[in-house]
Amino acid sequence: MSMVEEPLYPIAVLIDELKNDDIQLRLNSIRRLSTIARALGEDRTRKELIPFLSENNDDDDEVLLAMAEELGVFIPYVGGVEHAHVLLPPLETLCTVEETCVRDKAVESLCRIGSQMRENDLVDWFIPLVKRLAAGEWFTARVSACGLFHIAYPSASEMLKTELRSIYSQLCQEDMPMVRRSAASNLGKFAATVESAYLKADIMQIFEDLTQDDQDSVRLLVVEGCPTLGKLLKPQDCVAHILPVIVNFSQDKSWRVRYMVANQLYELCDAVGPEPTRTDLVPAYVWLLRDNEAEVRIAAAGKVTKFCRILSPELAILQILPCVKELSSDSSQHVRSALASVIMGMAPVLGKDATIEQLLPIFLSLLKDEFPDVRLNIISKLDQVNQVIGIDLLSQSLLPAIVELAEDRHWRVRLAIIEYIPLLASQLGVGFFDDKLGALCMQWLQDKVYSIRDAAANNLKRLAEEFGPDWAMQHIIPQVLEMVNNSNYLYRMTILRAISLLAPVMGLEITCSKLLPVVINASKDRVPNIKFNVAKVLLSLVPIVDQSVVEKTIRPCLVELGEDPDVDVRYFANEGLQSIHHVMISS
Amino acid sequence: MKNGGAEAAVAWVGGTQPLEWKFSQVFGERTAGEEVQEVDIISAIEFDRTGDHLATGDRGGRVVLFERTDTHHVGHRRDLEKMDHPINRHPEFRYKTEFQSHEPEFDYLKSLEIEEKINKIRWCQSANGSLFLLSTNDKTIKFWKVQEKKVKNVCDTNVNSTKAMGNGPIVGSSISTTSKQYIANGGCTNNDFSFPTGGFPSLHLPVVTSHESNLMARCRRIYAHAHDYHINSISNNSDGETFISADDLRINLWNLEISNQSFNIVDVKPANMEDLTEVITSAEFHPTHCNTLAYSSSKGSIRLIDMRQSALCDTHSKLFEEQEAPSSRSFFTEIIASISDIKFAKDGRHMLSRDYMTLKLWDINMDSGPVATFQVHEYLRPKLCDLYENDSIFDKFECCLSGDGLRVATGSYSNLFRVFGCSEGSTEATTLESSKNPMRRQGQMPSRPSRSLGSLSGVVRGVKGADNSGVDTNGNTFDFTTKLLHLAWHPTENSLACAASNSLYMYYA
Numbered sequence A: 001m002s003m004v005e006e007p008l009y010p011i012a013v014l015i016d017e018l019k020n021d022d023i024q025l026r027l028n029s030i031r032r033l034s035t036i037a038r039a040l041g042e043d044r045t046r047k048e049l050i051p052f053l054s055e056n057n058d059d060d061d062e063v064l065l066a067m068a069e070e071l072g073v074f075i076p077y078v079g080g081v082e083h084a085h086v087l088l089p090p091l092e093t094l095c096t097v098e099e100t101c102v103r104d105k106a107v108e109s110l111c112r113i114g115s116q117m118r119e120n121d122l123v124d125w126f127i128p129l130v131k132r133l134a135a136g137e138w139f140t141a142r143v144s145a146c147g148l149f150h151i152a153y154p155s156a157s158e159m160l161k162t163e164l165r166s167i168y169s170q171l172c173q174e175d176m177p178m179v180r181r182s183a184a185s186n187l188g189k190f191a192a193t194v195e196s197a198y199l200k201a202d203i204m205q206i207f208e209d210l211t212q213d214d215q216d217s218v219r220l221l222v223v224e225g226c227p228t229l230g231k232l233l234k235p236q237d238c239v240a241h242i243l244p245v246i247v248n249f250s251q252d253k254s255w256r257v258r259y260m261v262a263n264q265l266y267e268l269c270d271a272v273g274p275e276p277t278r279t280d281l282v283p284a285y286v287w288l289l290r291d292n293e294a295e296v297r298i299a300a301a302g303k304v305t306k307f308c309r310i311l312s313p314e315l316a317i318l319q320i321l322p323c324v325k326e327l328s329s330d331s332s333q334h335v336r337s338a339l340a341s342v343i344m345g346m347a348p349v350l351g352k353d354a355t356i357e358q359l360l361p362i363f364l365s366l367l368k369d370e371f372p373d374v375r376l377n378i379i380s381k382l383d384q385v386n387q388v389i390g391i392d393l394l395s396q397s398l399l400p401a402i403v404e405l406a407e408d409r410h411w412r413v414r415l416a417i418i419e420y421i422p423l424l425a426s427q428l429g430v431g432f433f434d435d436k437l438g439a440l441c442m443q444w445l446q447d448k449v450y451s452i453r454d455a456a457a458n459n460l461k462r463l464a465e466e467f468g469p470d471w472a473m474q475h476i477i478p479q480v481l482e483m484v485n486n487s488n489y490l491y492r493m494t495i496l497r498a499i500s501l502l503a504p505v506m507g508l509e510i511t512c513s514k515l516l517p518v519v520i521n522a523s524k525d526r527v528p529n530i531k532f533n534v535a536k537v538l539l540s541l542v543p544i545v546d547q548s549v550v551e552k553t554i555r556p557c558l559v560e561l562g563e564d565p566d567v568d569v570r571y572f573a574n575e576g577l578q579s580i581h582h583v584m585i586s587s
Numbered sequence B: 001m002k003n004g005g006a007e008a009a010v011a012w013v014g015g016t017q018p019l020e021w022k023f024s025q026v027f028g029e030r031t032a033g034e035e036v037q038e039v040d041i042i043s044a045i046e047f048d049r050t051g052d053h054l055a056t057g058d059r060g061g062r063v064v065l066f067e068r069t070d071t072h073h074v075g076h077r078r079d080l081e082k083m084d085h086p087i088n089r090h091p092e093f094r095y096k097t098e099f100q101s102h103e104p105e106f107d108y109l110k111s112l113e114i115e116e117k118i119n120k121i122r123w124c125q126s127a128n129g130s131l132f133l134l135s136t137n138d139k140t141i142k143f144w145k146v147q148e149k150k151v152k153n154v155c156d157t158n159v160n161s162t163k164a165m166g167n168g169p170i171v172g173s174s175i176s177t178t179s180k181q182y183i184a185n186g187g188c189t190n191n192d193f194s195f196p197t198g199g200f201p202s203l204h205l206p207v208v209t210s211h212e213s214n215l216m217a218r219c220r221r222i223y224a225h226a227h228d229y230h231i232n233s234i235s236n237n238s239d240g241e242t243f244i245s246a247d248d249l250r251i252n253l254w255n256l257e258i259s260n261q262s263f264n265i266v267d268v269k270p271a272n273m274e275d276l277t278e279v280i281t282s283a284e285f286h287p288t289h290c291n292t293l294a295y296s297s298s299k300g301s302i303r304l305i306d307m308r309q310s311a312l313c314d315t316h317s318k319l320f321e322e323q324e325a326p327s328s329r330s331f332f333t334e335i336i337a338s339i340s341d342i343k344f345a346k347d348g349r350h351m352l353s354r355d356y357m358t359l360k361l362w363d364i365n366m367d368s369g370p371v372a373t374f375q376v377h378e379y380l381r382p383k384l385c386d387l388y389e390n391d392s393i394f395d396k397f398e399c400c401l402s403g404d405g406l407r408v409a410t411g412s413y414s415n416l417f418r419v420f421g422c423s424e425g426s427t428e429a430t431t432l433e434s435s436k437n438p439m440r441r442q443g444q445m446p447s448r449p450s451r452s453l454g455s456l457s458g459v460v461r462g463v464k465g466a467d468n469s470g471v472d473t474n475g476n477t478f479d480f481t482t483k484l485l486h487l488a489w490h491p492t493e494n495s496l497a498c499a500a501s502n503s504l505y506m507y508y509a
Helices: A006-019 A023-031 A033-055 A061-071 A081-094 A100-114 A119-134 A139-146 A149-155 A158-171 A177-191 A196-211 A216-232 A235-249 A255-272 A274-289 A294-302 A304-310 A313-327 A333-343 A346-367 A372-380 A382-389 A392-406 A411-436 A438-444 A450-467 A469-475 A477-485 A489-506 A508-522 A528-541 A547-561 A567-586 B005-014 B077-082 B161-167 B169-184 B186-192 B333-337 B378-389 B457-466
Strands: B022-027 B042-047 B053-058 B062-068 B093-100 B105-107 B112-114 B120-127 B130-136 B141-155 B207-223 B231-236 B242-247 B250-255 B258-267 B280-285 B292-297 B302-306 B318-320 B339-344 B350-355 B358-363 B372-375 B399-401 B407-411 B416-421 B429-433 B486-489 B495-500 B503-508
Touching (some): A006 A033, A033 A061, A061 A081, A100 A119, A100 A139, A100 A149, A139 A158, A139 A177, A139 B120, A149 A158, A149 A177, A158 A196, A177 A196, A177 A216, A196 A216, A196 A235, A216 A235, A255 A274, A255 A304, A274 A304, A274 A313, A304 A313, A304 A346, A313 A346, A333 A372, A346 A372, A346 A382, A346 A392, A372 A411, A392 A411, A392 A438, A411 A438, A438 A450, A438 A477, A450 A489, A469 A477, A469 A489, A477 A508, A508 A528, A508 A547, B022 B093, B042 B495, B053 B120, B053 B495, B062 B130, B120 B231, B207 B258, B242 B258, B339 B399, B416 B495
Parallel strands (some): B231 B280
Antiparallel strands (some): B053 B062, B105 B112, B130 B141, B250 B258, B280 B292, B339 B350, B358 B372, B399 B407, B407 B416, B495 B503
């Protein structure tokens, strides 16, 4: 206190807390590092704060992570780009810590700073840093180094570039799989900065070495990088270098590698061009769709629409569609489920005729699947089919599927189908809905499970929004109001909930004439839970109705409830009265 | 070796000289008449990959670390491995640190007590001078980091520090509220202060002095709630990022960095638990092939799994088992066939398994039968009934291989352990006692050519006569209460660490 004048006190505390024993306070201070820097000034930030932070490397990971992030945007506080290099040392230490997320963040910040640094500063400071990390004693430093080459490389001299390329290739041959993994996953970024001559020579050599790695985890990452790398190459080079590799990978012994290929394959089609796609990639993809391992088929099935979009419709019908047909009766429910979630997207690709002829039978069989997720996935994408073939063709099989899902014994399945009802309603139209689905929506209001009843009430609101108040007046309100006399108080409570949701949609007149009397009536229920819910609902109706109605109907009812023997009812009634009071005053 | 002359000669012909084991060190030695606390009993031993560190876990949930002292610079592991050690040197260790890894817990849902006992310890890749290891009890695996932490002394703060320190928590709390208000009003400060270009000269950074450092163990991750049954093994993958944990019926695959999900890769649980005939007893990853792992079962088989083939590896790629000759089958056949431990040799080509009676060495390219069988407990065969009565027959002895793969070792009763030579033609079979005088029992136990299947009952009788001092009230020579279950071979040297109850004995040859 003696040294700091009063207005500076908060900042003084902030600085002191950089070294507080409480991690939360240290974290707060680090998060406000920019404020500290501004209080110290640029010069002292460079000379004191940054070296101070450099030594602060054995703190808890949370603090280090925050520090790595803050330093990434610290250039303005050290005096601009010409001083940016002073930020490198603390980040360099952070690149060597054991915790992966801290290292990743430090690398990210270094890249951000490096991409703003002046070219000669990069040569003087950044490139030596990359080289130091790449030669680090512990693998952690070498792992981090791999992510920095693409920043360092462009500004390096010819000689340095050669050196950097050779260092990178050494990192790819490291003993430690962690380093090779990092090198493999950063190869695409680095390759994007390398001149095309070296791309074909050096980078492709590295790439080929990595594809032979005996660690599955390394090869997986190579597959992931294939599309990026492929896009950098000319199509003929891509065909020469990447295509054989990916085709090979599609028959790799490890299912995890094939799984990756199945996920990535469609991205490569553009890079290699249409002809190699037809001759090589389509057969590879067909293999994957028929893979022994269900996980691979799941991945492949999930990409079937994306893949077909790239192909010509003929090719898709000729090659892919037969596989899709097989997958629709796959032994694994997860494969069928993955297929069901994307197969609707194939309709626009194939066109109307092929869809009706080929795809429709598959839809229908999936709609009858024994596994509810499969059916749900089809129903959730119904709008896409509607655009192509119209709903009429589907509706016959659709209804039994919906009814069955609506009565599924797993409440989560019932919940899922309720969520799709408004979508279905909009697609199927009022007529169809009235006939078949209206009863279901009422039935859910009396479900055994609260979440379903709650969702059912919400569903009614969304339907009323979709079809308008007039329709709702005819098809929803009477049935709902009828249920308010149900003998089970839980169901009566659901109706109150539905009323409070429907009222805003139905508008003033219907609310006053139809809904409000029912609510008022319910205030004489024998169950206290109903009564205090009445108090809550009444309150929600206040904004909708006229002030006179509030005075004439709502307030007296609340007053009466306020004298109820039950303490909870009294509480909510008084709450209601108070807020009505506030609303009146403010309006 | 008094009686060893002839045997040594035989071994010499075979190509390898039997090792002469000498006592090196003991940690936690029992004094005469000292009662052993249950919690102090060692339940796991593991050397790290370099052999510079040794970890033990005990029934009290503690992990104790030891570090090697006879090498000058522990830091440069690469150089160390290349360096030839002078012959007269042998590994010596000193206590490094210890920490409480697991605490007793209670599973309220299942009304089950969860013991804190450490079942297994596995070392992970070290980095930046910090040590990393996994430890597990029956249910929960924990990832530990042990590092030197500087003891910080903050001085010269902006706000009067002596006062703050003197008043301790009170001032601390007032500061924290101030700072919270301050942070809550963070937006206002920019208006409150106009920062001069040179900053405020009166402010300065706290000065930190540190004189000494402390070893600190921090639990970095907890991998929990993935096992319905008791975890018997954990094993690291050569990829450095994944590990497996095995319980009686399932094996799960984890990523070291992700503690909230694991993948089930082996599930032997039958649809109906009444059909259960076989449980998993131990599992280990191949030392170099990232996709290969082996697990052993209570029926005496070892299954090799190729994780590349399928996500759920219910079908093995290779099965190793040896059926007992029908003539010698008895009520105990299945019980004694149960494998208590398997270990891969460093070369990845061989596997060692331990069942109640034998050690078996397998070649993973030969699934017709073991390449060698070493009789460890054959002399107990007449006593199986007694052993069944007192539950000893279910004791789980571990086994280990030397770094060069030339020898194997396993524990026995009466704090004895046995070392066998397994190179071609070797007849080395040494029995040692876990005490300061390991060769004391030499000659008392049958040290016979390992591949002999002759009856040993005569020899056992001989032992009874020879050893008076160790006879207990029942007249049994072998004390079933003092069993040496856990032992580990140094990865590069002929050095063994053995757990005899609460004491850790180190031997070298």
